[in-house]
Amino acid sequence: MKTNEGAEIEFRFNDPIFERSKALEESECRTIDESSECTSCDETKKLKPCLLCALPACPKHLVYQRPVPVDNPERKRIAVQVCYNCQNRFLYRECFTELLQRHQLFEHVNDLAQKLLK
Ligand SMILES: [Zn+2]
Numbered sequence: 845m846k847t848n849e850g851a852e853i854e855f856r857f858n859d860p861i862f863e864r865s866k867a868l869e870e871s872e873c874r875t876i877d878e879s880s881e882c883t884s885c886d887e888t889k890k891l892k893p894c895l896l897c898a899l900p901a902c903p904k905h906l907v908y909q910r911p912v913p914v915d916n917p918e919r920k921r922i923a924v925q926v927c928y929n930c931q932n933r934f935l936y937r938e939c940f941t942e943l944l945q946r947h948q949l950f951e952h953v954n955d956l957a958q959k960l961l962k
């Protein structure tokens with residue numbers, strides 16, 4: 845799947861970023877050194893790790909706030925800065941989920957209609 849900025853990113857419904865119970869520690873993320881590049885562009889300076897996917901991102905691509913844990917209202921949510929790719933994954937997931945629900949609703953209505961017509 846491609847983002848608006850042309851970067852190729854992987855999308856999976858079971859991506860661990862959707863299941864994190866807490867943000868990663870910086871020490872758990874990929875080490876950032878001189879050879880590191882932003883995950884969304886080729887910027888190499890001022891990189892910081894995304895605390896969801898552990899990859900480095902530049903200040904321009906690490907600007908989104910996401911609550912962690914994502915789908916767990918019982919736990920106290922904390923917002924962390926996530927990268928452009930992770931943000932896109934969340935947007936796609938929301939879209940897909942909505943489409944899926946609409947599809948299921950449509951099937952349901954269709955079923956009912958079939959029954960009524962019999
Ligand atoms: Zn960048």
Ligand SMILES: [Zn+2]
Pocket residue numbers: 894895896897898899926927928929930931
């Ligand atoms: Zn990320």
